[in-house]
Amino acid sequence: MYIMHLALGGCLKAPPVLFGVTADTGGHIAYVLEAALAQARLQQVERVSIVTRLFEDARLGTAHDRPHEPLGERIGIDRIATGRREYLEKEALALDLPDFIEAFCAHLASSPRLPDVIHAHFSDAAAAALAARSRFGIPVVYTPHALAIDKRIVQPDCGGLDTRIEAERLAIAQADAIIVSTRDEAERQVRAYGVAGATARTMTLPPGVPRRARPGQETRLAARLLERLRDPRKPIVLAIARPVRKKNLAGLVHAYLATPALIEHANLVILAGQRTGAASAEEAEVVGELERLQDDERLRGCMALPPCHDADDVAALYAKAARGGVFVNAALHEPFGLTLIEAAAAGVPVVATRHGGPSEIVATLGHGLLVDPCDPAAIGAACLEISSDKDLHRRLSKAALRHVGHYDWDRYARLSVSLYAGLCQPRLQSTGRVAAA
Ligand SMILES: O=c1ccn([C@@H]2O[C@H](COP(=O)(O)OP(=O)(O)O[C@H]3O[C@H](CO)[C@@H](O)[C@H](O)[C@H]3O)[C@@H](O)[C@H]2O)c(=O)[nH]1
């Protein structure tokens, strides 16, 4: 079987990825890379191509203007160029979509072999995949990652959501199958689009834990943090998220400020993307607010907001949080929440928003407490409870490590590939390649 993943937004490249380098370089990039790599390890998969948009922006690295980037023997990234060479945030991608679709179909037409299935990530990629289906008959699987119907509930003033919801409705209505990460997405969110028969085509298949570097010696960032914090031996309250309003990072700082006993007990460390000078207006605003809050004299020497980090830093900080600390995701709404399973894999208890995927993750792993993200006192109290009660911390940490295997990329690969096989059976039969599927 030849699988093609299609994802237009963010900075998709071979690992190591600089997560948070733009507002769209987050979870879906980790998901696509890990899903594709795990699928390529399966014997029945002959080839996996990850297709994305080609762009040039020196601040975002040098890989993005290379038409092909190998990831392994049977897997690579293929980049499609349009007339526009600049990086585009997902909201601006719509302008380039007609040209991208044209270029994508030309890429397929000139390929020696067509893929057996296209797995599209986000609704813009689904539009391109559906256009390819009508020309070449290739089945389409759609993974939304973050459905705007729920974003509209928590951020009604966010621009462009009606158009995005319409694009998502089209993808839901037309895709041959939909893969989502949570039951809530499958049973409530997809249903809310009012497309008859959509739930029957929807499969709930949670992702695995993104692989991280193993925590080894202290990284440069970890060492710098030690210099910055007044008492670096204290446990840490850790948050890792793209600096967008939905992630409510300022809400976490307010929660910390509202809980003096927590300030006394633990330091606050927030990794909020990379300051490369390429921030969108929303990211600049969120980072500006965090920096202003950090200047509060009550936070001097107990809060760190490093401007950049890499995968080793993330691994080192999860390892530090495992020693008496806690990971917090206080997003207004979180569709799934890869950070919560990354924290679990490192044995870190969590305090998580009760809106969205985290409630299913925490119910599955039993590794933390759920909170109302709009209640700073509750967030602060939950962090204090976990980090100051050694028995509770140990119990949650053990539960995390015991159950985290539930989130497994190999399982994801097996089940997604058998879903693809069911969709592309007629096509494989007609090309005489059915045995390969
Ligand atoms: O400064 C940062 C910010 C993020 N990350 C990493 O980037 C990923 C972020 O993923 P996630 O926490 O899931 O959030 P989103 O970026 O918002 O990802 C979207 O897509 C994911 C995959 O479908 C879903 O889990 C999310 O709910 C959805 O919002 C994780 O691996 C983080 O560790 C960093 O390393 N540094």
Ligand SMILES: O=P(O)(O)OC[C@H]1O[C@](O)(CO)[C@@H](O)[C@@H]1O
């Ligand atoms: O926050 P939003 O607008 O719902 O978008 C979700 C974001 O999450 C991602 O998965 C991050 O990689 C992208 O698809 C998108 O940028």
